Amino acid sequence: MLQAYNQAGEPVILAYLDRSTVETMRTQQSFYCPVCGERVAVKAGRSKIAHFSHKPHSNCSVSKGEGEYHEKGKLQLFEWLVDQGLEANLEKHLPEINRRADILVRIGKKAVALEFQCAALNRKELSERTDDYRKLGIEPLWILGGNRLKRTGAAQIRMTSVDQSFLSCYQENDQPLINFFCPNSRQFCLFRHVQSSGNGRFHGDLHFLSLNKCRILYLFHPSSKQDTASFWYNWLKDKQMFRTKPPPNRQSRQQLSWSKWLYQKKYHQSLLPSLIHLPVTGQYRMKTPPWNWQSRLCLDFLVPLPVQRVVPIKPIYRLLHDVMMPPSDFPLIKCSADPVREYLELLEKLEIISFVNEQEIQKQIPIKFPENVEQALHDDRMIIQFLKLKNNLTSQASTRMIE
Numbered sequence: 001m002l003q004a005y006n007q008a009g010e011p012v013i014l015a016y017l018d019r020s021t022v023e024t025m026r027t028q029q030s031f032y033c034p035v036c037g038e039r040v041a042v043k044a045g046r047s048k049i050a051h052f053s054h055k056p057h058s059n060c061s062v063s064k065g066e067g068e069y070h071e072k073g074k075l076q077l078f079e080w081l082v083d084q085g086l087e088a089n090l091e092k093h094l095p096e097i098n099r100r101a102d103i104l105v106r107i108g109k110k111a112v113a114l115e116f117q118c119a120a121l122n123r124k125e126l127s128e129r130t131d132d133y134r135k136l137g138i139e140p141l142w143i144l145g146g147n148r149l150k151r152t153g154a155a156q157i158r159m160t161s162v163d164q165s166f167l168s169c170y171q172e173n174d175q176p177l178i179n180f181f182c183p184n185s186r187q188f189c190l191f192r193h194v195q196s197s198g199n200g201r202f203h204g205d206l207h208f209l210s211l212n213k214c215r216i217l218y219l220f221h222p223s224s225k226q227d228t229a230s231f232w233y234n235w236l237k238d239k240q241m242f243r244t245k246p247p248p249n250r251q252s253r254q255q256l257s258w259s260k261w262l263y264q265k266k267y268h269q270s271l272l273p274s275l276i277h278l279p280v281t282g283q284y285r286m287k288t289p290p291w292n293w294q295s296r297l298c299l300d301f302l303v304p305l306p307v308q309r310v311v312p313i314k315p316i317y318r319l320l321h322d323v324m325m326p327p328s329d330f331p332l333i334k335c336s337a338d339p340v341r342e343y344l345e346l347l348e349k350l351e352i353i354s355f356v357n358e359q360e361i362q363k364q365i366p367i368k369f370p371e372n373v374e375q376a377l378h379d380d381r382m383i384i385q386f387l388k389l390k391n392n393l394t395s396q397a398s399t400r401m402i403e
Protein backbone atom coordinates (compact mmCIF):
# COMPACT_ATOMS: atom_id res chain seq x y z
CA MET A 1 0.00 0.00 0.00
CA LEU A 2 1.59 3.26 -1.11
CA GLN A 3 -0.73 5.69 0.63
CA ALA A 4 -2.23 5.97 4.15
CA TYR A 5 -3.74 8.66 6.38
CA ASN A 6 -1.85 10.33 9.22
CA GLN A 7 -3.48 11.29 12.57
CA ALA A 8 -4.78 14.48 10.98
CA GLY A 9 -6.52 12.46 8.26
CA GLU A 10 -4.21 13.69 5.51
CA PRO A 11 -3.04 11.27 2.80
CA VAL A 12 0.70 10.49 2.89
CA ILE A 13 2.73 8.81 0.14
CA LEU A 14 6.01 7.69 1.66
CA ALA A 15 7.70 7.04 -1.66
CA TYR A 16 7.94 10.78 -2.24
CA LEU A 17 9.81 11.49 1.01
CA ASP A 18 13.51 11.09 1.70
CA ARG A 19 14.77 8.30 3.90
CA SER A 20 15.40 10.37 7.04
CA THR A 21 11.93 11.93 6.92
CA VAL A 22 10.41 8.47 6.61
CA GLU A 23 12.48 7.30 9.60
CA THR A 24 11.30 10.25 11.73
CA MET A 25 7.70 9.58 10.71
CA ARG A 26 8.04 5.93 11.58
CA THR A 27 8.94 6.75 15.18
CA GLN A 28 6.79 9.82 15.74
CA GLN A 29 3.55 9.37 13.82
CA SER A 30 0.76 6.86 13.36
CA PHE A 31 -0.85 5.94 10.04
CA TYR A 32 -4.17 4.39 9.19
CA CYS A 33 -5.47 2.31 6.28
CA PRO A 34 -7.91 4.33 4.10
CA VAL A 35 -10.01 1.21 3.57
CA CYS A 36 -10.40 -0.40 7.01
CA GLY A 37 -9.07 2.32 9.33
CA GLU A 38 -6.67 -0.10 11.05
CA ARG A 39 -3.31 1.21 12.10
CA VAL A 40 -0.63 0.30 9.54
CA ALA A 41 3.16 0.06 9.82
CA VAL A 42 5.78 1.99 7.83
CA LYS A 43 7.99 -0.26 5.70
CA ALA A 44 11.15 1.23 4.29
CA GLY A 45 13.82 -1.31 3.44
CA ARG A 46 17.03 -0.39 1.59
CA SER A 47 15.99 -1.46 -1.88
CA LYS A 48 12.23 -1.25 -1.55
CA ILE A 49 9.84 1.56 -2.23
CA ALA A 50 8.73 2.94 1.14
CA HIS A 51 5.16 1.81 1.77
CA PHE A 52 2.61 0.87 4.43
CA SER A 53 1.72 -2.56 5.61
CA HIS A 54 -1.14 -4.08 7.64
CA LYS A 55 -0.45 -6.10 10.78
CA PRO A 56 -0.19 -9.84 10.14
CA HIS A 57 -3.57 -11.64 10.07
CA SER A 58 -5.46 -8.47 9.19
CA ASN A 59 -8.82 -9.08 7.53
CA CYS A 60 -8.70 -5.94 5.40
CA SER A 61 -9.40 -6.57 1.71
CA VAL A 62 -6.22 -4.70 0.69
CA SER A 63 -3.94 -6.16 3.38
CA LYS A 64 -2.30 -8.62 1.02
CA GLY A 65 0.81 -6.99 -0.38
CA GLU A 66 1.08 -7.02 -4.16
CA GLY A 67 4.86 -6.99 -4.38
CA GLU A 68 7.55 -4.50 -5.26
CA TYR A 69 7.07 -4.75 -9.05
CA HIS A 70 3.40 -3.89 -8.76
CA GLU A 71 3.94 -0.99 -6.30
CA LYS A 72 6.68 0.49 -8.47
CA GLY A 73 4.53 0.32 -11.60
CA LYS A 74 1.47 1.74 -9.87
CA LEU A 75 3.47 4.74 -8.66
CA GLN A 76 5.01 5.35 -12.10
CA LEU A 77 1.60 5.16 -13.77
CA PHE A 78 0.15 7.56 -11.22
CA GLU A 79 2.92 10.12 -11.87
CA TRP A 80 2.52 9.60 -15.60
CA LEU A 81 -1.19 10.52 -15.38
CA VAL A 82 -0.52 13.56 -13.19
CA ASP A 83 2.14 14.72 -15.69
CA GLN A 84 -0.55 14.68 -18.38
CA GLY A 85 -2.48 17.19 -16.32
CA LEU A 86 -5.15 14.66 -15.35
CA GLU A 87 -7.02 14.47 -12.07
CA ALA A 88 -5.75 11.16 -10.66
CA ASN A 89 -6.25 9.49 -7.28
CA LEU A 90 -3.83 6.85 -6.09
CA GLU A 91 -5.35 3.74 -4.46
CA LYS A 92 -8.81 5.19 -4.51
CA HIS A 93 -11.18 3.42 -2.14
CA LEU A 94 -14.77 3.13 -3.41
CA PRO A 95 -16.85 2.19 -0.34
CA GLU A 96 -20.09 1.73 -2.37
CA ILE A 97 -18.63 -1.38 -4.00
CA ASN A 98 -16.02 -2.08 -1.34
CA ARG A 99 -13.15 -2.00 -3.80
CA ARG A 100 -9.97 -0.06 -4.20
CA ALA A 101 -8.83 1.01 -7.66
CA ASP A 102 -5.07 1.20 -8.18
CA ILE A 103 -5.68 4.63 -9.69
CA LEU A 104 -8.91 6.47 -10.39
CA VAL A 105 -8.51 9.03 -13.14
CA ARG A 106 -10.88 11.47 -14.79
CA ILE A 107 -10.59 11.83 -18.55
CA GLY A 108 -12.94 14.55 -19.71
CA LYS A 109 -16.33 13.52 -18.37
CA LYS A 110 -15.36 9.90 -17.91
CA ALA A 111 -14.06 8.25 -14.75
CA VAL A 112 -11.60 5.44 -15.41
CA ALA A 113 -10.33 2.87 -12.91
CA LEU A 114 -6.84 1.96 -13.95
CA GLU A 115 -5.73 -1.43 -12.69
CA PHE A 116 -2.14 -2.57 -13.01
CA GLN A 117 -2.40 -6.35 -12.86
CA CYS A 118 0.79 -8.28 -12.25
CA ALA A 119 -0.59 -11.39 -10.54
CA ALA A 120 -3.01 -13.83 -12.17
CA LEU A 121 -6.66 -12.93 -11.75
CA ASN A 122 -9.35 -15.41 -12.67
CA ARG A 123 -12.20 -14.72 -15.10
CA LYS A 124 -14.82 -14.62 -12.36
CA GLU A 125 -12.96 -12.01 -10.32
CA LEU A 126 -12.30 -9.96 -13.43
CA SER A 127 -15.99 -10.03 -14.38
CA GLU A 128 -17.13 -9.09 -10.88
CA ARG A 129 -14.70 -6.20 -10.58
CA THR A 130 -15.60 -4.95 -14.03
CA ASP A 131 -19.33 -5.12 -13.26
CA ASP A 132 -18.84 -3.29 -9.95
CA TYR A 133 -16.95 -0.44 -11.58
CA ARG A 134 -19.53 -0.11 -14.34
CA LYS A 135 -22.32 0.05 -11.74
CA LEU A 136 -20.72 3.30 -10.60
CA GLY A 137 -20.32 4.52 -14.18
CA ILE A 138 -16.58 3.92 -14.04
CA GLU A 139 -14.81 2.33 -17.01
CA PRO A 140 -12.10 -0.14 -15.98
CA LEU A 141 -8.80 -0.01 -17.87
CA TRP A 142 -6.52 -2.97 -17.26
CA ILE A 143 -2.81 -2.88 -17.86
CA LEU A 144 -1.03 -6.19 -17.45
CA GLY A 145 2.42 -6.31 -15.87
CA GLY A 146 5.28 -6.67 -18.33
CA ASN A 147 6.15 -9.78 -16.31
CA ARG A 148 3.14 -11.43 -17.99
CA LEU A 149 4.28 -10.69 -21.54
CA LYS A 150 5.56 -13.84 -23.26
CA ARG A 151 6.85 -12.92 -26.66
CA THR A 152 7.34 -15.78 -29.10
CA GLY A 153 8.10 -13.90 -32.31
CA ALA A 154 8.39 -10.47 -33.91
CA ALA A 155 4.61 -10.16 -34.04
CA GLN A 156 3.48 -12.99 -31.82
CA ILE A 157 2.88 -13.58 -28.12
CA ARG A 158 1.58 -16.41 -25.98
CA MET A 159 -1.15 -15.80 -23.41
CA THR A 160 -2.60 -18.00 -20.69
CA SER A 161 -6.35 -18.48 -20.81
CA VAL A 162 -6.58 -16.24 -17.73
CA ASP A 163 -4.74 -13.38 -19.45
CA GLN A 164 -6.86 -13.79 -22.58
CA SER A 165 -9.90 -12.61 -20.65
CA PHE A 166 -8.20 -9.18 -20.45
CA LEU A 167 -8.56 -8.73 -24.21
CA SER A 168 -10.33 -5.41 -24.62
CA CYS A 169 -12.27 -3.67 -27.32
CA TYR A 170 -13.85 -0.29 -26.80
CA GLN A 171 -15.50 0.23 -30.16
CA GLU A 172 -17.67 -1.89 -32.40
CA ASN A 173 -15.90 -3.68 -35.26
CA ASP A 174 -12.43 -3.10 -33.83
CA GLN A 175 -10.07 -5.97 -33.29
CA PRO A 176 -9.22 -6.72 -29.67
CA LEU A 177 -6.21 -5.10 -28.00
CA ILE A 178 -4.26 -5.57 -24.80
CA ASN A 179 -1.81 -3.36 -22.90
CA PHE A 180 1.29 -4.27 -20.90
CA PHE A 181 3.57 -2.07 -18.82
CA CYS A 182 6.97 -2.81 -17.33
CA PRO A 183 8.13 -0.49 -14.51
CA ASN A 184 11.74 -1.74 -14.81
CA SER A 185 12.11 -0.56 -18.41
CA ARG A 186 9.47 2.20 -17.97
CA GLN A 187 7.88 0.99 -21.20
CA PHE A 188 4.43 0.14 -22.44
CA CYS A 189 3.87 -2.69 -24.84
CA LEU A 190 0.70 -2.03 -26.82
CA PHE A 191 -0.47 -5.20 -28.56
CA ARG A 192 -2.87 -4.30 -31.36
CA HIS A 193 -5.02 -6.04 -34.00
CA VAL A 194 -4.91 -9.15 -31.87
CA GLN A 195 -5.70 -12.33 -33.76
CA SER A 196 -5.78 -15.68 -31.99
CA SER A 197 -4.15 -18.50 -33.90
CA GLY A 198 -5.12 -21.17 -31.37
CA ASN A 199 -3.38 -22.92 -28.47
CA GLY A 200 -2.73 -19.65 -26.65
CA ARG A 201 -0.80 -18.08 -29.52
CA PHE A 202 -1.69 -14.61 -30.77
CA HIS A 203 -0.60 -12.65 -33.82
CA GLY A 204 -0.69 -8.86 -33.69
CA ASP A 205 1.26 -5.63 -33.97
CA LEU A 206 3.57 -5.05 -30.99
CA HIS A 207 4.41 -1.43 -30.22
CA PHE A 208 6.93 -0.63 -27.50
CA LEU A 209 6.54 2.90 -26.23
CA SER A 210 8.41 4.62 -23.40
CA LEU A 211 6.31 6.04 -20.59
CA ASN A 212 7.00 9.67 -21.46
CA LYS A 213 5.98 9.16 -25.13
CA CYS A 214 2.68 7.48 -24.36
CA ARG A 215 -0.66 9.17 -23.64
CA ILE A 216 -3.57 7.62 -21.76
CA LEU A 217 -5.83 7.63 -24.83
CA TYR A 218 -3.40 5.43 -26.75
CA LEU A 219 -4.33 2.62 -24.37
CA PHE A 220 -7.94 2.64 -25.60
CA HIS A 221 -7.20 2.81 -29.31
CA PRO A 222 -6.34 0.28 -31.96
CA SER A 223 -3.60 2.75 -32.98
CA SER A 224 -1.96 2.59 -36.38
CA LYS A 225 -3.18 0.70 -39.41
CA GLN A 226 -2.64 -3.01 -39.16
CA ASP A 227 0.52 -4.48 -40.66
CA THR A 228 -1.54 -6.79 -42.87
CA ALA A 229 1.39 -7.96 -45.02
CA SER A 230 3.20 -9.57 -42.10
CA PHE A 231 -0.07 -10.87 -40.69
CA TRP A 232 -0.94 -12.85 -43.83
CA TYR A 233 2.65 -13.95 -44.26
CA ASN A 234 2.71 -15.38 -40.72
CA TRP A 235 -0.67 -17.02 -41.15
CA LEU A 236 0.42 -18.76 -44.34
CA LYS A 237 3.63 -19.92 -42.62
CA ASP A 238 1.60 -21.40 -39.75
CA LYS A 239 -0.85 -23.02 -42.14
CA GLN A 240 1.88 -24.69 -44.14
CA MET A 241 3.77 -25.72 -41.02
CA PHE A 242 0.60 -27.38 -39.78
CA ARG A 243 0.48 -29.52 -42.93
CA THR A 244 4.11 -30.49 -43.20
CA LYS A 245 5.35 -30.79 -39.62
CA PRO A 246 4.59 -34.14 -38.01
CA PRO A 247 2.59 -33.80 -34.78
CA PRO A 248 4.78 -33.65 -31.64
CA ASN A 249 5.17 -36.82 -29.56
CA ARG A 250 3.37 -35.32 -26.64
CA GLN A 251 0.06 -33.96 -27.84
CA SER A 252 -2.69 -32.37 -25.79
CA ARG A 253 -5.76 -34.49 -25.12
CA GLN A 254 -7.76 -32.17 -27.37
CA GLN A 255 -5.29 -32.59 -30.22
CA LEU A 256 -5.26 -36.36 -29.78
CA SER A 257 -9.02 -36.63 -29.92
CA TRP A 258 -9.06 -34.48 -33.04
CA SER A 259 -6.39 -36.66 -34.72
CA LYS A 260 -8.38 -39.74 -33.84
CA TRP A 261 -11.57 -38.25 -35.23
CA LEU A 262 -9.77 -37.30 -38.44
CA TYR A 263 -8.28 -40.78 -38.76
CA GLN A 264 -11.69 -42.41 -38.33
CA LYS A 265 -13.02 -40.19 -41.08
CA LYS A 266 -10.11 -41.42 -43.23
CA TYR A 267 -8.60 -37.99 -43.78
CA HIS A 268 -5.05 -36.85 -43.27
CA GLN A 269 -3.94 -33.58 -41.70
CA SER A 270 -1.58 -32.76 -44.58
CA LEU A 271 -4.33 -33.15 -47.19
CA LEU A 272 -7.16 -31.14 -45.70
CA PRO A 273 -8.73 -28.57 -48.03
CA SER A 274 -7.14 -25.10 -47.84
CA LEU A 275 -10.39 -23.55 -46.68
CA ILE A 276 -9.76 -25.18 -43.30
CA HIS A 277 -7.51 -23.16 -40.96
CA LEU A 278 -8.45 -19.57 -41.84
CA PRO A 279 -8.24 -16.52 -39.55
CA VAL A 280 -11.39 -15.04 -38.00
CA THR A 281 -11.38 -12.15 -35.51
CA GLY A 282 -13.65 -14.08 -33.14
CA GLN A 283 -11.18 -16.98 -32.82
CA TYR A 284 -10.45 -15.79 -29.26
CA ARG A 285 -13.89 -17.18 -28.31
CA MET A 286 -13.03 -20.71 -29.46
CA LYS A 287 -11.58 -23.29 -27.10
CA THR A 288 -9.99 -25.18 -29.97
CA PRO A 289 -7.53 -24.00 -32.66
CA PRO A 290 -8.92 -22.90 -36.05
CA TRP A 291 -8.02 -26.11 -37.87
CA ASN A 292 -9.91 -28.12 -35.27
CA TRP A 293 -13.37 -26.51 -35.30
CA GLN A 294 -13.21 -25.46 -38.95
CA SER A 295 -12.49 -29.03 -40.02
CA ARG A 296 -15.42 -30.29 -37.94
CA LEU A 297 -17.66 -27.70 -39.55
CA CYS A 298 -16.45 -28.57 -43.06
CA LEU A 299 -16.15 -32.35 -42.82
CA ASP A 300 -19.18 -33.03 -40.63
CA PHE A 301 -21.50 -30.46 -42.11
CA LEU A 302 -20.49 -29.00 -45.47
CA VAL A 303 -18.85 -31.93 -47.25
CA PRO A 304 -21.89 -34.29 -46.99
CA LEU A 305 -24.27 -31.50 -47.99
CA PRO A 306 -25.57 -31.74 -51.61
CA VAL A 307 -24.75 -28.79 -53.86
CA GLN A 308 -27.61 -26.27 -54.18
CA ARG A 309 -29.28 -27.51 -50.98
CA VAL A 310 -30.47 -24.69 -48.72
CA VAL A 311 -29.97 -25.38 -45.00
CA PRO A 312 -30.28 -23.42 -41.76
CA ILE A 313 -27.04 -22.50 -39.97
CA LYS A 314 -28.41 -23.27 -36.52
CA PRO A 315 -27.13 -26.90 -36.52
CA ILE A 316 -23.59 -25.58 -37.03
CA TYR A 317 -23.86 -23.64 -33.76
CA ARG A 318 -25.14 -26.80 -32.08
CA LEU A 319 -22.23 -28.78 -33.48
CA LEU A 320 -19.71 -26.27 -32.10
CA HIS A 321 -21.59 -25.27 -28.98
CA ASP A 322 -19.19 -26.98 -26.57
CA VAL A 323 -16.09 -25.32 -27.96
CA MET A 324 -17.47 -21.77 -28.01
CA MET A 325 -17.06 -19.46 -25.02
CA PRO A 326 -19.90 -17.04 -24.29
CA PRO A 327 -19.25 -13.32 -24.86
CA SER A 328 -19.53 -12.82 -21.07
CA ASP A 329 -16.14 -14.55 -20.68
CA PHE A 330 -14.66 -11.39 -22.21
CA PRO A 331 -16.14 -8.57 -20.13
CA LEU A 332 -13.81 -5.95 -21.65
CA ILE A 333 -14.96 -6.58 -25.21
CA LYS A 334 -17.91 -4.29 -25.88
CA CYS A 335 -19.20 -5.97 -28.99
CA SER A 336 -18.38 -9.62 -29.26
CA ALA A 337 -17.42 -11.25 -32.55
CA ASP A 338 -19.18 -14.38 -33.86
CA PRO A 339 -16.44 -16.70 -35.16
CA VAL A 340 -18.84 -19.13 -36.85
CA ARG A 341 -20.62 -16.46 -38.87
CA GLU A 342 -17.29 -14.85 -39.75
CA TYR A 343 -16.02 -18.17 -41.05
CA LEU A 344 -19.17 -18.75 -43.10
CA GLU A 345 -18.76 -15.27 -44.55
CA LEU A 346 -15.22 -16.17 -45.58
CA LEU A 347 -16.57 -19.28 -47.29
CA GLU A 348 -19.08 -17.06 -49.07
CA LYS A 349 -16.24 -14.82 -50.29
CA LEU A 350 -14.58 -17.98 -51.58
CA GLU A 351 -17.87 -18.85 -53.33
CA ILE A 352 -18.16 -22.21 -51.57
CA ILE A 353 -21.50 -21.27 -50.03
CA SER A 354 -23.84 -18.30 -50.21
CA PHE A 355 -26.17 -16.82 -47.65
CA VAL A 356 -29.79 -17.10 -48.80
CA ASN A 357 -30.87 -15.01 -45.83
CA GLU A 358 -29.50 -14.27 -42.34
CA GLN A 359 -30.21 -17.81 -41.11
CA GLU A 360 -29.78 -20.03 -44.17
CA ILE A 361 -26.98 -20.95 -46.52
CA GLN A 362 -26.73 -22.75 -49.82
CA LYS A 363 -23.76 -24.84 -50.90
CA GLN A 364 -22.44 -23.64 -54.26
CA ILE A 365 -19.76 -26.11 -55.26
CA PRO A 366 -18.36 -29.44 -54.01
CA ILE A 367 -15.43 -29.14 -51.61
CA LYS A 368 -12.24 -30.27 -53.30
CA PHE A 369 -9.46 -32.11 -51.50
CA PRO A 370 -5.85 -31.73 -52.65
CA GLU A 371 -4.32 -34.88 -54.12
CA ASN A 372 -0.84 -34.39 -52.73
CA VAL A 373 1.02 -32.09 -50.37
CA GLU A 374 2.50 -29.95 -53.17
CA GLN A 375 -0.96 -29.18 -54.45
CA ALA A 376 -2.17 -28.47 -50.91
CA LEU A 377 0.66 -25.99 -50.30
CA HIS A 378 -0.11 -24.32 -53.62
CA ASP A 379 -3.81 -24.05 -52.71
CA ASP A 380 -2.83 -22.53 -49.36
CA ARG A 381 -0.82 -19.79 -51.08
CA MET A 382 -3.69 -19.09 -53.47
CA ILE A 383 -6.36 -18.86 -50.80
CA ILE A 384 -4.27 -16.58 -48.56
CA GLN A 385 -3.37 -14.38 -51.53
CA PHE A 386 -7.06 -14.13 -52.42
CA LEU A 387 -8.19 -13.26 -48.88
CA LYS A 388 -5.39 -10.72 -48.47
CA LEU A 389 -6.49 -9.00 -51.67
CA LYS A 390 -10.19 -9.06 -50.69
CA ASN A 391 -9.33 -7.78 -47.24
CA ASN A 392 -7.28 -4.87 -48.63
CA LEU A 393 -10.12 -3.94 -50.98
CA THR A 394 -12.69 -3.91 -48.16
CA SER A 395 -10.44 -1.88 -45.86
CA GLN A 396 -9.81 0.61 -48.66
CA ALA A 397 -13.54 0.84 -49.33
CA SER A 398 -14.33 1.44 -45.67
CA THR A 399 -11.62 4.13 -45.48
CA ARG A 400 -13.23 5.80 -48.46
CA MET A 401 -16.61 5.65 -46.75
CA ILE A 402 -15.17 7.37 -43.70
CA GLU A 403 -13.59 10.04 -45.88
Ligand SMILES: [Zn+2]
Nearest residue numbers: 033035036060
Ligand atom coordinates in the same frame (compact mmCIF):
# COMPACT_ATOMS: atom_id res chain seq x y z
ZN1 LIG B 1 -6.98 -1.91 5.60
